[in-house]
Amino acid sequence: MKLTAWAVERDNEQGREVSVLVTLEADADAPRAPVAVNLLIDRSASMRGAPLVAAVEAAQALVAQAGPRDYIGLLAFDGVPEQVLPVRAMEPAAKTELAESLSALETGSGTALYEAVDLGAAALRRVLVPGARPKLLLLTDGEPSVGRAAVSDFRQLGSKVAESGLTLHALGLGRHYMPEILEALTASSGTGFSHADDAEALPTTVAGIVTELFGEVASDARVHMLPSGFTELRCRHRYPARVEGDAMSVALGSVSQASLRRALFTGRLASAEWNLGVTASFIERGDTRLPSVPLTRVLPDSPQGRLVRAVSVELDLVAAEGAAWKALSRRDVDGAGRSLNEAEAALHELVRLSVEEVPARRHLERLADLRLAVERRVAELPALMVRRAKAEGARTSLSQVIRIPINPKKKVEH
Structure with a gap:
């Protein structure tokens, strides 16, 4: 290390x-550690069609990379969570059965998100894989409609999951999930959450998480x-x-x-x-x-000093961006404009510092969207923009710095 x-x-x-x-x-x-993951896949009505197909394909990418030392289980949930397959070693027969179970998933109705995470964590705690940190990988596109739905409940659940020795990774798809809930679930695990705009973007986003899991x-x-x-x-x-x-x-x-x-x-x-x-x-x-x-x-203008300053400026940027979206949600356009100006000033400073490890370009599109929303004094916030910004803010604030090119079709050798 x-x-x-x-x-x-x-x-x-x-x-x-x-x-x-x-x-x-x-x-x-x-050498990487073995993987022990319980997959929690949303199969509610809103996942019907392309979203569920994409989710299944993304999960299949994780299964394809698993070796016999890795353990994976599958929990699917709509209004009722079901542990479809237990967390078990990915020997050839088990991998085949898991792949077939993923392909056979069908949508239902309702979204029992709290119960799914709670049940998935309980199933994972009953399995010990020496050398592996057990993890939950949650994929959802909707708001909870069955069972507990308060953000405070999910914050307590996220703390309970982390305190029991598990790590929770989450991915929100599209425009209907609640980023506040995913942030509450993942904060105690120190992972943040990811966002995919649509089914087309989902496999690439999941591939990033898979690469992270299989590189631990x-x-x-x-x-x-x-x-x-x-x-x-x-x-x-x-x-x-x-x-x-x-x-x-x-x-x-x-x-x-x-x-x-x-x-x-x-x-x-x-x-x-x-x-x-x-x-x-x-x-x-x-x-x-x-x-x-x-x-x-180190000196402030040395390469190391500039990196320290760039990380600080980027944190200022995502904090100001988040404040701007929050102000817009309260119809406070003037306050949103002030926060946007702070975010853009931070962006200009990132450009000036020109630190390769903290590229300014990854913030350009989101701030351009935010500027458009402020100038048009939008009455209804663009859901995808807000979720994209909150996911980026969550991961930046937890400093999850991906640095390896992702190739979801590449198989890991064991």
């Missing part, structure tokens, strides 16, 4: 400030920060965090070859003399590692 901590010291309006970017990156030749080399990653000479220290990313005496501990989740993890911290200085003790912990090949992370002080 490659671990770095780069610190940039700068002046701001409140005095002297330090920004520290901690990065965990898997070694390219590190470490789980339960956590960063510990012990400051000296600071008046305060904050974690800018929205990972689950806790205070441990005079230190801060932040849970980053899993680290895979398909993505790296970053956590940005900022703090105000109490004196010219300061220091940060940075350590990490994670489970790799069944063993708990507790490495120290050397802190390197």
Whole structure:
């Protein structure tokens, strides 16, 4: 595992400030962990036709990559969740049966989302695969219409899932799912959620998640920060965090070859003399590692310093973008315009910094859509735009940085 901590010291309006970017990156030749996944697939009425076909094809891509050390189960849900197949080893006969069960799925009515996640998690907790972090992969295109539907209930469920040792990944399709619910479910797992505009985009989006799952080399990653000479220290990313005496501990989740993890911290200085003790912990090949992370002080305009600043600016951008959409939902067009201006200023700063690892271009289309909505003073928000923006904001805020080209048809060798 490659671990770095780069610190940039700068002046701001409140005095002297330090920004520290901690990065965990898997070694390219590190062996991946086995996969243990329960697939939760929405088969409600709104999935009829192309959406369900695309969902099945995307799930088949995951099954195709699985080897005999990997475990996959299938839960399908409409108004009633059903564990169609248990979580079990993907030996040839089991892979064939799972592929056939996916192809045979038919739509029903209703969406029992809460019950599906709860039941799927319970089924997964009954299976122990040594070396694997058990995961739920949820795919839905609709709002819950059966059972619990409050965001607070899903937030509690997401916490329950994470505290029981599971990780939840979610993908929302189209314009009808509730991004607030998917964010509530995934926040405690530190994964964020993904979005696909339509059935055509679904296989590629799922392929990104599959690549992430099949590249995992470490789980339960956590960063510990012990400051000296600071008046305060904050974690800018929205990972689950806790205070441990005079230190801060932040849970980053899993680290895979398909993505790296970053956590940005900022703090105000109490004196010219300061220091940060940075350590990490994670489970790799069944063993708990507790490495120290050397802190390197870098100049603001050095390549490393520009990366630290770019990550900070991107977080400002998605926060302002989210505030603009929220203001529009309240019919506060003036407030949306102010937040949009902040987001566009951050975008211009990203362009100026020109950091390859934090490309400004991935935000261009969304901010252009937002500008159009503000200028037209829309009475009804474009659902796809909002969901796309919220999904990007969730994943950026949790710093899930995909860095490997995705080829969903490529089979992983074992």
